[in-house]
Amino acid sequence: MTTVAGAVLSSFFDELARVDDFGECAEQLRKLVLVDGVFAEPAVRNALFPDSQ
Numbered sequence: 001m002t003t004v005a006g007a008v009l010s011s012f013f014d015e016l017a018r019v020d021d022f023g024e025c026a027e028q029l030r031k032l033v034l035v036d037g038v039f040a041e042p043a044v045r046n047a048l049f050p051d052s053q
Helices: 004-018 023-035 041-048
Strands: none
Touching: 004 023, 023 041
């Protein structure tokens, strides 16, 4: 079963993946949010900025 929020986020990640230099980030965010269900700021920040640790 697909939720409206899941569909919107999936569309967002599809578009983000098309932006130069965001393909890998989009896939990491998609897995984190849609598959793992994680919305915590530290995890999202790590997906966006993996080299900042």
